[in-house]
Amino acid sequence: MFDVSPEEITDGRLGRALAFLSIPIVAQQLAVTAQSIVDVLWLGRLSGEAVAAVGLVAPLIGLMTAAVSGVFTGEHVLVSQRVGDDDERGASRAVFHALVAGVTVMLVMVLVTNTVGRQLTALFDPGAEVARLGAVYLGTMAVAYTVSTVSDVFEYGFIGAGDSRTPLLVNLLSIGVSIGLDPVLIFGYGPIPGYGIAGAAYATAIGFGVGGLVMIAAARSGRRGFTFHLDAVSLDRGEFRELLAVGVPKIGQGVARQVARLVVVAIVSITGGAAALTAYTIGARVATVVFVPAAAIGSAGTTLVGQNLGADNPARATRATWLAVGIGAIGLGAIGVVQYLLPEAVATLFVPGIAGEALTLTVAYLQILAFGYWALGTIWTVEAGFNGAGRTDVSMYATILQYWAVRVPVAAIGAFVLGWGALGPFWAVTVSNVVAALGLVGYFRYSTGEGLHERAAEDAGGSASTD
Numbered sequence: 001m002f003d004v005s006p007e008e009i010t011d012g013r014l015g016r017a018l019a020f021l022s023i024p025i026v027a028q029q030l031a032v033t034a035q036s037i038v039d040v041l042w043l044g045r046l047s048g049e050a051v052a053a054v055g056l057v058a059p060l061i062g063l064m065t066a067a068v069s070g071v072f073t074g075e076h077v078l079v080s081q082r083v084g085d086d087d088e089r090g091a092s093r094a095v096f097h098a099l100v101a102g103v104t105v106m107l108v109m110v111l112v113t114n115t116v117g118r119q120l121t122a123l124f125d126p127g128a129e130v131a132r133l134g135a136v137y138l139g140t141m142a143v144a145y146t147v148s149t150v151s152d153v154f155e156y157g158f159i160g161a162g163d164s165r166t167p168l169l170v171n172l173l174s175i176g177v178s179i180g181l182d183p184v185l186i187f188g189y190g191p192i193p194g195y196g197i198a199g200a201a202y203a204t205a206i207g208f209g210v211g212g213l214v215m216i217a218a219a220r221s222g223r224r225g226f227t228f229h230l231d232a233v234s235l236d237r238g239e240f241r242e243l244l245a246v247g248v249p250k251i252g253q254g255v256a257r258q259v260a261r262l263v264v265v266a267i268v269s270i271t272g273g274a275a276a277l278t279a280y281t282i283g284a285r286v287a288t289v290v291f292v293p294a295a296a297i298g299s300a301g302t303t304l305v306g307q308n309l310g311a312d313n314p315a316r317a318t319r320a321t322w323l324a325v326g327i328g329a330i331g332l333g334a335i336g337v338v339q340y341l342l343p344e345a346v347a348t349l350f351v352p353g354i355a356g357e358a359l360t361l362t363v364a365y366l367q368i369l370a371f372g373y374w375a376l377g378t379i380w381t382v383e384a385g386f387n388g389a390g391r392t393d394v395s396m397y398a399t400i401l402q403y404w405a406v407r408v409p410v411a412a413i414g415a416f417v418l419g420w421g422a423l424g425p426f427w428a429v430t431v432s433n434v435v436a437a438l439g440l441v442g443y444f445r446y447s448t449g450e451g452l453h454e455r456a457a458e459d460a461g462g463s464a465s466t467d
Contacts, residue, residue, distance in 0.1 A: 009084075014304070018300055018304060018320065018323060021162065021300035022300040025164050025167075030289070032171065032175065033288060034179075035204070042187075049130050053131075053134035054134075055281045057137055059261045060113075060262075063255060063259065065145055066257070067106075068106055070244075070247035070249070071153075074247030075098035075153065076306070078091070079091045079095065080310065083161045091160065092232035093239055096234075098243060099153045110139075110142045110146055114139040117135035118132065120135070137200070140205075141204070144208060155170070158218075158224065159303060161226035163224060165225075170215050176207075178203045179203075181203035185199030185200070186199035186200055256403055260407055264280075264428065265277070267412060267415050270415075271424070271425075272361065275356070282347060286369070290336075290339075293331055293332065293377075294377040294381060300324070301384030301385070302388045304320040305384055305385055309389060309460045312460075313457070317385070317456075321444065324382075325381045327381070328377030336369075343366035344363050368429070372430035375436065375438075383395045391452070394447075399436075407428045408428070410427065410431050411424050412424070
């Protein structure tokens, strides 16, 4: 079930291919989100400071992982284009070079976070204990994400080849191990000592390690959708250049997004205090769950676009993008309607017992977010049309404008000039999402009219012929 052959991706029904690629990714990402929620639930039993520490360093972790996300994007695009051109060993070369680049980047992040982590968390002045716990969690999660990079590199090899079922099954195993170890490593059990907040990160690292080993075995078995060929294991500067040419803009996009989020968090904290931070954190958690389907459809769309461009079928690549955009916008728009009508139920589902000003602000933020959900569905899916063509720079510039030309200024003006307090940054999130969606759709329509996918198909064929 959910198997999609390369022939179906390049010649079959687009709706079926998109659905069969997307559904396992949705399930996988929901499982990942569930893991983060379980972490918070267990840490909530440890102390309120532990939960606050996780929320404090979330943007810093996002900034850290943004550094390696570009490697995954470059790999995803190269693998999908080469599989579309029947170049299996070229796809394996992309995976191997992504592995080397990704692990190298994350080892640097481990060094940085474990050297200056305490100074970074103290910048937000959250109190001595929260700063200390945040630094511990940040440093140990850097190690966990280094382990996960190995698994993720092979995961994108499978997804780029059109197999999203194998990553789902492996990640369910990985997450199951992590969730099972959470209470043991946080609180201790029998001869096993409790490691507190670091235990949650240790559990995550062990789960990722198990998943990585299974993912490598699956890639070497030759029985799944992607096969890793050992004769591709050699270092090639040209391969690194090609990988980074596609991936570096994605890094810039992630960094721009996460730094802007840090600024918005600071504005929320200054204007609304703990209650506003609680509302913002809940809204962010809910939105993370909500945009999972759009991100999954966008990832599947990147595979469809890349493989069809590699197979010299640009018109089909364009149709795949518009189909993904329509599904993403309508699907998330419908979720937004439900959230607008039932904000208090959503808030108490995530944080039972929430009350007072925190509940009031959370309800307001959830309703404000709901107005922009259709835009989130559009952004994540229309970017696939650019990313699959190797034009990741478009997504980077769009994100920079979305966050720095719209979100941060609107948040500051609303909070400090118009006197809206925390509602200023709340509205800034939705306004920036809507502006970005409209801008990206307009530019994609213009770009495809100017031959975006035709040129990308020529480039994909040209680069493959030189291998």
